[in-house]
Each structure stands twice: as C-alpha cells, then as structure tokens.
Amino acid sequence: MRLCRYLFNDRSYVGFYNDESVLPLLAAAVIAEVKVPESNLLTDYLPGGPHRNAIVGLQHKLADIDAAKIEGVSLSVSDIQLQVPVEAPGKLLLLAGNYSKHIEEGGGKAEERARTFPYVFMKPPATTLTNPGDSVKIPAVSPDQIDWELELAIVIGRECKGVSEADALNYVAGYTVINDISDRAFHPNPERNDRPKDGFFDWLHGKWHDTFCPMGPAILPADELADPQTLKMKLTVNDTVEQDASTAEMVFPVAAIIEFISSFVTLSPGDVISTGTPDGVGKAKGKFLKAGDQMEAWIEGIGSLRNPVV
Known part of the structure; x- marks a missing residue:
C-alpha cells in the first residue's frame, strides 16, 4: 500500500x-x-x-x-x-540524459550504456521541492522557456556506499514521482563576456529556481514492486499528453544508477534520486509552460502528481 x-x-x-x-x-x-x-x-x-x-x-x-x-x-x-513524501532529503540528486529518445529529441546522439556514464546534478531541496497541488512559479528573471520533465524518483532506505548493481535494489525504500521543472533559456547578464563554461552553468542554474521540483503524491514501498523498470509513465499539460513512455526505456536502470552514485558518494536514508526524463519535453516542440497551465505527472502504481502554474 x-x-x-x-x-x-x-x-x-x-x-x-x-x-x-x-x-x-x-x-x-x-x-x-x-x-x-x-x-x-x-x-x-x-x-x-x-x-x-x-x-x-x-x-x-x-x-x-x-x-x-x-x-x-x-x-x-x-x-x-x-x-512532499520526504520532507527534507539530505540529498536531492537528478539525472540528465537517461533516456535515448530524449537525448535525440534535443539534437544529441544517444550512446550505449557501456560507452558512457550517468550525468548527475543536484537541486536545493529546501527551495525547489513543491507539494502536490501547490503552484510552480514562473521566474520573473527568465520566464519564457519553462519546461516539464516527468521522472521516476528513488528514495533510499539504508545507508549505502560502494554497492553492486546486483544488490542495489535492497537499499531502496520506495519510489515516487518528480516533475523536474527546467528553465531552458536562463542567460544571466546578457551583456556578459562569454566564457567556456557559461553554457553549462546556464543549464545548471536553470534547474534551481524556487518551486522547480514537485514531488509526490505518495511513495510506493520498494518491497511491493519487484522491478522498477516496468512502469508506464505519462505527463499531460491541460489534459494534452506530452510525455508517454516507460521506465523500461532508461539507459541506466535504477540499480545501475545507485551503483554508480554510491561508488563515490555515501547515500543515506531519505536521500532522493530522480532518474531522468523520457522524450516529449516542451523544448523539442517549442511549447513551454505559462500561467494558468495545469500539469499532471503520472507513473503506474504510484499515482498522479498535479501542479498548477502561476
């Protein structure tokens, strides 16, 4: 239950x-x-x-x-x-580029798992985590290209460091839904002199706006789900289906993600790892969130995470 x-x-x-x-x-x-x-x-x-x-x-x-x-x-x-199911996770880690079709819709080339590794970034949980039903706020500093990203999230149940992929699921407490809201056009100081890493930090800072990580509505306990790579997932905006996929499409499955992160970071009970988004994001379609929109992020067995946009 x-x-x-x-x-x-x-x-x-x-x-x-x-x-x-x-x-x-x-x-x-x-x-x-x-x-x-x-x-x-x-x-x-x-x-x-x-x-x-x-x-x-x-x-x-x-x-x-x-x-x-x-x-x-x-x-x-x-x-x-x-x-939010986890009030104050010590770590809120998220993956970028973990679904091949999402990489390709952004103009990239998807690599085979054996030839790459998971890209992991963080969001500040105290200011990004947003309750089910609460509003996602479009930031005045960069309002024009705010995007949705439906993701399966892992909640860690036991401290783990250096665990194997074969054993990794034994450290999972449960699974929930995250909507990794993203600002696709954050460009601080338009008059700046460009530096080699500006584009990377524009991307990273575009993940950090307040309210940009709705989570919920509940947690499905890990001992009630034999295989997290079997879940259907769907996101709608104003009842229009934008993302329709399955967790089976991940490049790095849940267990491999835990193995990779725990190889160099100690994961603690309550830590949250969001596993990346499938194709269907607004950037690929030239569609972005605006005030008055209603988002619903659904994953099979977990439920629907609904948030309005203001």
Whole structure:
C-alpha cells in the first residue's frame, strides 16, 4: 500500500494513499487493533525503516476489515493538503540524459550504456521541492522557456556506499514521482563576456529556481514492486499528453544508477534520486509552460502528481 504525508488541521500525518482518499495511519491501527509506533517521518514506515514490520502487519489486518469501516475513517484528498513524501532529503540528486529518445529529441546522439556514464546534478531541496497541488512559479528573471520533465524518483532506505548493481535494489525504500521543472533559456547578464563554461552553468542554474521540483503524491514501498523498470509513465499539460513512455526505456536502470552514485558518494536514508526524463519535453516542440497551465505527472502504481502554474 502506498504511503503519503499530508497536512490536516495544521499538523502533518502519515497515511495510506488511495488516489482520492487517505487512510490515516493511526486511525487504521485503531480499527485493525494493531500497535504502530507514531512518527512524522514517512521513511520510518518504508523498507529499511524501523517500523516497516509494523506496517506490513497492519496491512495484513486491514485486508480482513470491512471496506465501509475503512471508508468511515478515511479522509478525502480534497479535505487535506498532500505534502512532499520526504520532507527534507539530505540529498536531492537528478539525472540528465537517461533516456535515448530524449537525448535525440534535443539534437544529441544517444550512446550505449557501456560507452558512457550517468550525468548527475543536484537541486536545493529546501527551495525547489513543491507539494502536490501547490503552484510552480514562473521566474520573473527568465520566464519564457519553462519546461516539464516527468521522472521516476528513488528514495533510499539504508545507508549505502560502494554497492553492486546486483544488490542495489535492497537499499531502496520506495519510489515516487518528480516533475523536474527546467528553465531552458536562463542567460544571466546578457551583456556578459562569454566564457567556456557559461553554457553549462546556464543549464545548471536553470534547474534551481524556487518551486522547480514537485514531488509526490505518495511513495510506493520498494518491497511491493519487484522491478522498477516496468512502469508506464505519462505527463499531460491541460489534459494534452506530452510525455508517454516507460521506465523500461532508461539507459541506466535504477540499480545501475545507485551503483554508480554510491561508488563515490555515501547515500543515506531519505536521500532522493530522480532518474531522468523520457522524450516529449516542451523544448523539442517549442511549447513551454505559462500561467494558468495545469500539469499532471503520472507513473503506474504510484499515482498522479498535479501542479498548477502561476
């Protein structure tokens, strides 16, 4: 069962997410007559967390409880504020160019995995992470080419360093959806003298604007997904399909990404890695986000991450 964080009566809680409703974790424990330790950290209830066994036991009990009883203690999504599933990840890492068709639509040449390596960059989590339903803000400093990027994100469950690809999935707590919003035309100081690395930093800084990383709506626990490379994914803007792909199309699959990053960086519980976007971005079509647009980023088994643009 998917887990989410949500705000209700000015307090954050953890619950089971079911698209249109949320079953509060503590209410579920009461009706199932199961003791579940209370924590505001959703990762405590995921694989690798101290309370995972309690959650698995609770889920087994809930399977035998009348649906009407569960519905009676559930909350409508419209009556709560969904929050980013991981409140303050120590690291928010993202991949560039991990789908061949996306590389090609940008005018590049896709290389075979054996002849390249994952390109990894970071976003500041405190200012880019954006709750489901909250607005993505077009920056006044560079408003004209703001783009969407649907991505599968990995949440790390156990500390790992130097893990093998064969063992890497054992360190995953779960999976969520990220929309890696990107400014395709950030060009600080138009009167500047160009330097050799200006283009790279324009690209990098274009990832860092406030609100540019919506995440959610929930986390699918890793022990409930045998293979993360089997998920359909779709992004719409104003109900028009812009991206329609599968995680099977990644150049570097989830396990290989973890192996690569952990070879030189220690990954800690709660760290988030976003695995790159498939083809269908606005830049390739000359289409960009504007105030009033509505985005919906969906990944099979996880749910829909919806954000308006202002």
